[in-house]
Amino acid sequence: MIDTIEIARALMRVDTCNPPGNEQAAAQILAPLLADAGFAVEHHCFAPGRANLVAVRRSRRMRPALAFTGHLDTVPLGAAPWRHDPFAGEIASGRLYGRGASDMKAAVAAFVAAALDAGGVDADLALVITGGEERGCEGALALARAKIALPEIAGWIVAEPTSNAIALGHKGALFSFIHFAGVSAHSSTPHLGVNAIYRACTAALAFRDMDFPARHPVLGQATANVGLIDGGHAPNAVPDRARLHVDVRTLPGMDHSEVLARLAALAGDGSSLECIHDLAPVWTDPTAPFVALCAAARDAEGHVAEPPRGASFFTDASVLSRLAPAPVVILGPGEPSQAHVTDEWCGVTEIEAARSLYGRLIRMHADAA
Known part of the structure; x- marks a missing residue:
């Protein structure tokens, strides 16, 4: 045996x-x-x-x-x-x-x-x-x-x-990187640049506050979490790039394309979304x-x-x-x-x-x- x-x-x-x-x-x-x-x-x-x-x-x-x-x-x-x-x-x-x-x-x-x-x-x-x-x-x-x-x-x-x-x-899983572009400048004159890390942080707080009205009697509610963030190229420069990773766990009946569109809208100007995993x-x-x-x-x-x-x-x-x-x-x-x-x-x-x-x-x- x-x-x-x-x-x-x-x-x-x-x-x-x-x-x-x-x-x-x-x-x-x-x-x-x-x-x-x-x-x-x-x-x-x-x-x-x-x-x-x-x-x-x-x-x-x-x-x-x-x-x-x-x-x-x-x-x-x-x-x-x-x-x-x-x-x-x-x-x-x-x-x-x-x-x-x-x-x-x-x-x-x-x-x-x-x-x-x-x-x-x-x-x-x-x-x-x-x-x-x-x-x-x-x-x-x-x-x-x-x-x-x-x-x-x-x-x-x-x-x-x-x-x-x-x-x-x-739950399903939507893993995405959001890339943020800025304009580099010397850190002593930040008003001459556009800080990509600030853009990423603003988006991260928006993702934190996302509300998903759908509920499931066993699986509960959909969630979003920012688990990674990085950016910049020098401590004395306004960063012209940043990136964060957001993990959305979805429920049956949710349209993943609509979730991705919502993430892109919350990320705002100067951003682009890269979906890594789309699992139903x-x-x-x-x-x-x-x-x-x-x-x-x-x-x-x-x-x-x-x-x-x-x-x-x-x-x-x-x-x-x-x-x-x-x-x-x-x-x-x-x-x-x-x-x-x-x-x-x-x-x-x-x-x-x-x-x-x-x-x-x-x-x-x-x-x-």
Whole structure:
């Protein structure tokens, strides 16, 4: 029987911090396992050393497939020292430690193991394992640009960390740089110049005060945050350039083009907007049959039923659910609070519970089809 934890540890021993990524090396661990289990496996490279892995297995009935997705890249380690080797997959006190434990190599290992377990189940399955998620869904966007062929999808399981609870979506993300132009002059005669940093600061305060009237019963309200600002070229000169980065998290139903137009208007004269990431919000109706199927699998596995929740982060579902439209459920092992932290960990029993839950979901999907 395949060992979920050993798959997770093998993935974690590959440094896939993004940048630069190096996801192809991790994908090559999974590809032979899936190919030997009868999956049609394809590597989709989108940069040197970087690849997405797509594995599909069809049933005799050729019905819409249950799709699982997760990413192999991780965020960098940060400056703080780690007590546990971030690339060893150490196990201590029932926890698997290392970069990617919760976000999200253990989850990928869990759904791959569940798919391998289901060799005797006549189920249609699609596994879309991506690179580059941490920096704006790079890999998923590459799949979309290539218009890869996927089977019809019955529903997407996004295995991001939710402590094995069901989440039905997340906000969208609009990341933009706003560039400000000014006129340089000597700092002793600022009236002869136009200060680009002042323009940027004025815009930053306007973005701070942005009000979004839309509300969502679970996801809350849209938000805007200025996270970066820089400018100038000398301390004794009026700066003729400045730049800031604004992050807008959007709700279902919001028009991203209208949000961008509003940002540009608030930025004012002498500015230009450069949109870096445009990722749509995701939300699945709680009454959707696919949600009921996931809830039934959760209940059968003995997990506690909870009210609908949303994820605080964005996922590849922003892209994949448009490439192959289907309901989305975010459901995976790991604590969301462990994502991106020093000494990241995921509970071993939680990883095994995810494998069992995914396996039951595969069987229930096959029976329902």
